[in-house]
Amino acid sequence: MNTESLVVSCENGILKARVLGDIDHHCAKPIREKIDDYIFKYKPDLVLLDLSLVEFMDSSGLGLILGRFNTANEIGADFKIYSPSRGVRKILELAGIERLIKIEGELRG
Amino acid sequence: MKNKENQMKLYLPSLSINESVARSAVAVFVAQLNPTIEEISDIKCAVSEAVTNSIVHGYKFCQGEIYIGVKYYSDRTVVIEIKDKGCGIEDVKLAMTPLFTTDTTGERSGMGFAVMQTFMDNLEVYSKKDKGVRIVMEKKLK
Numbered sequence: 001m002n003t004e005s006l007v008v009s010c011e012n013g014i015l016k017a018r019v020l021g022d023i024d025h026h027c028a029k030p031i032r033e034k035i036d037d038y039i040f041k042y043k044p045d046l047v048l049l050d051l052s053l054v055e056f057m058d059s060s061g062l063g064l065i066l067g068r069f070n071t072a073n074e075i076g077a078d079f080k081i082y083s084p085s086r087g088v089r090k091i092l093e094l095a096g097i098e099r100l101i102k103i104e105g106e107l108r109g
Numbered sequence: 110m111k112n113k114e115n116q117m118k119l120y121l122p123s124l125s126i127n128e129s130v131a132r133s134a135v136a137v138f139v140a141q142l143n144p145t146i147e148e149i150s151d152i153k154c155a156v157s158e159a160v161t162n163s164i165v166h167g168y169k170f171c172q173g174e175i176y177i178g179v180k181y182y183s184d185r186t187v188v189i190e191i192k193d194k195g196c197g198i199e200d201v202k203l204a205m206t207p208l209f210t211t212d213t214t215g216e217r218s219g220m221g222f223a224v225m226q227t228f229m230d231n232l233e234v235y236s237k238k239d240k241g242v243r244i245v246m247e248k249k250l251k
């Protein structure tokens with residue numbers, strides 16, 4: 001699937017959801033609905049939320065991440081975040097997300 | 110803060126598409142001061158939080174207008190004021206507690222005020238029930 005805000009692929013039990021562009025309240029709704037649909041459809045072992053192309057995220061993104069983490073838990077899947085920008089990392093740290101969710105990928109500007 | 114050097118006033122209807130309009134406009138205005146990437150990212154995030162709150166909470170049941178004012182002073186202090194005439198906040202102290210949210214969809218984190226407080230140097234919130242919300246935040250750029 002490929003729309004403006006999200007690219008999703010599923011291979012070998014890994015559901016990769018790559019978000020394109022900003023994450024705010026306005027664009028969070030279609031993103032979270034699509035990710036949830038795909039989680040229930042593919043029942044993966046691991047959900048990888050790829051933030052490598054997200055330049056901006058506010059606290060609406062925290063809600064989106066925690067909500068998808070819960071959806072993944074519901075079907076017994078692992079959940080990881082991949083390659084957040086420095087700005088995104090700052091807000092993840094403020095919310096203590098890394099105590100709950102593994103963050104992978106290199107540090108980037 | 111010394112002398113006021115420049116200012117911008119913006120009025121936007123409470124449409125969620127305007128969350129990005131508001132933060133981008135403020136970023137363009139503040140860019141005159143050559144802020145660091147981190148400073149600009151902090152300011153965009155704080156503006157996004159305040160404007161989103163006006164849209165999601167203040168004007169939950171009706172559309173309204175949001176005022177966004179930005180000024181900067183000769184000592185590089187940026188002052189941002191964001192106002193709505195929505196439902197207001199009964200207990201401001203409680204609302205500002207990290208993780209506190211009145212949202213029932215489970216999709217809000219209750220971290221908006223915490224973000225504004227952490228990413229800016231100073232945050233003041235004025236509100237009364239049914240009287241809207243006025244937020245004033247400051248950041249001194251390096």
Ligand SMILES: Nc1ncnc2c1ncn2[C@@H]1O[C@H](COP(=O)(O)OP(=O)(O)O)[C@@H](O)[C@H]1O
Nearest residue numbers: 162163166167204210211217218219221222242
């Ligand atoms: N402009 C506003 N008008 C009315 N209520 C507000 C406004 N801003 C914040 N609030 C209240 O304060 C609470 C906390 O806000 P915040 O920290 O941004 O968390 P969230 O937006 O995730 O609920 C909100 O749930 C809401 O009840």
Ligand SMILES: [Mg+2]
Nearest residue numbers: 158162221222
């Ligand atoms: Mg908020």
